[in-house]
Ligand code: UDX
């Protein structure tokens with residue numbers, strides 16, 4: 319293994335690999351960073367003026383380093399060969415087939431990346447799992463690597479989970495709360511940990527780099543996401559009590575969060591959490607518990623997902639009830655399709671499920687989202703698991719990127735599913751004029767000024783509070 323890290327290869331140019339490597343290239347001008355992917359289309363996009371991921375600040379960093387020490391290509395073998403450190407940042411979806419269906423992570427892509435490395439590498443490498451993987455994945459990766467290993471070539475596998483959140487990826491990467499590196503408890507393992515640490519120390523203080531064994535690192539990532547999701551399900555469960563009792567979830571969140579042992583972050587009641595990580599990682603944890611015969615623990619975490627599903631259904635039921643128990647052929651404006659603001663990512667977005675239930679009720683939907691494109695929306699709604707007939711989606715759904723008045727014209731209701739900032743500053747008096755009466759607003763993100771909307775004549779309902787309508 320070479321002494322100084324000069325070359326990093328990242329397999330997988332997605333939401334994790336792309337931003338992470340852009341920041342490494344930006345902060346480590348002495349290191350050449352190659353991001354490779356099987357998809358020529360994705361790589362072409364990274365090399366164009368219009369990079370494939372929307373993330374505040376990302377484009378600027380990519381433009382500054384691209385062609386200097388940041389390169390995007392499909393030359394997987396060549397870039398692996400040159401690298402001292404190889405990041406595996408491929409997708410790890412939940413299995414849709416066979417053993418562990420719906421719960422276990424699908425390691426097909428990780429396995430194929432590992433096999434490529436063992437086939438191609440002629441010199442020793444440090445291999446880093448960046449994608450969220452199940453506990454003990456490092457062990458499986460080592461076994462796969464060994465299958466083709468050449469004499470004199472050594473592999474050290476590290477776990478270095480990424481904690482960035484979408485929409486704030488660049489600032490999370492530039493100012494991380496901590497960096498977690500897990501490795502083998504041997505001299506070589508510790509040496510590999512130090513090499514990766516040195517990369518981060520170009521911009522991160524050594525004191526926030528936590529080093530552990532591989533299992534602790536892998537489990538910490540799953541547990542961190544599970545606990546974040548658990549906070550949201552906890553506050554959402556309280557929001558149901560608020561709606562029935564007359565308490566106000568925003569006041570309750572504030573009062574709870576003021577306890578320094580609890581903290582104020584991640585207590586926003588909502589229509590439900592989405593994103594590619596939370597549900598997947600909890601399923602991952604549940605699957606692990608089941609395999610370890612820890613049924614009570616598995617049941618505990620299952621409840622986080624059940625409450626999240628319940629919250630989405632509860633919200634839709636509220637909408638249907640307020641619209642006099644029928645949505646058939648009513649036009650409904652859906653504000654937001656992305657799973658959170660400041661991203662175009664729609665994976666597991668609560669909005670998808672809200673749309674699905676409303677389409678089942680016969681509604682026509684005008685979806686408004688500044689960053690989601692039509693193909694992406696169609697891709698989500700035509701997911702076979704939703705069981706929506708394709709002609710229904712094609713005929714009953716329209717997408718608008720910014721024309722809020724057209725999106726709301728003649729609609730009976732407006733439903734906020736994503737907390738985009740620009741939704742707050744619309745001219746709701748004008749929106750009221752173009753809508754059918756009575757005009758309803760359902761605020762699933764608690765971002766609007768409800769008193770003001772009611773003064774314009776809207777019938778307003780929101781998560782976690784009872785609004786006075788007379
Ligand atoms: C608790 C609340 O903290 C307090 O705000 C409220 O007013 C009353 O209830 P108390 O029961 O006195 O206070 O003690 P606390 O420090 O919360 O501990 C409760 C239990 O949890 C103890 O058995 C403690 O040992 C245990 N605990 C606490 C843990 O097992 N792990 C922890 O990290 C913290």
Ligand code: UDX
Pocket residue numbers: 480481482483484485543546550583584585586587588589590591592593594595596657658659
């Ligand atoms: C998450 C973790 O935050 C990150 O550390 C990890 O690396 C990947 O998974 P991400 O899924 O990108 O990041 O976004 P996050 O900000 O965690 O939001 C997840 C979902 O929870 C979103 O749908 C968001 O709207 C929702 N949410 C978040 C709430 O409903 N209420 C809150 O208080 C916070």
Ligand code: ADP
Pocket residue numbers: 329330331332333334335354355356357360394407408409410427428430431449594
């Ligand atoms: P994440 O959110 O975890 O970053 P993405 O789906 O955004 O996941 O990105 C994963 C990327 O990994 C995709 O662009 C996919 O084409 C790429 N990929 C998957 N398997 C391989 C492989 N064996 N070699 C190279 N790239 C791969």
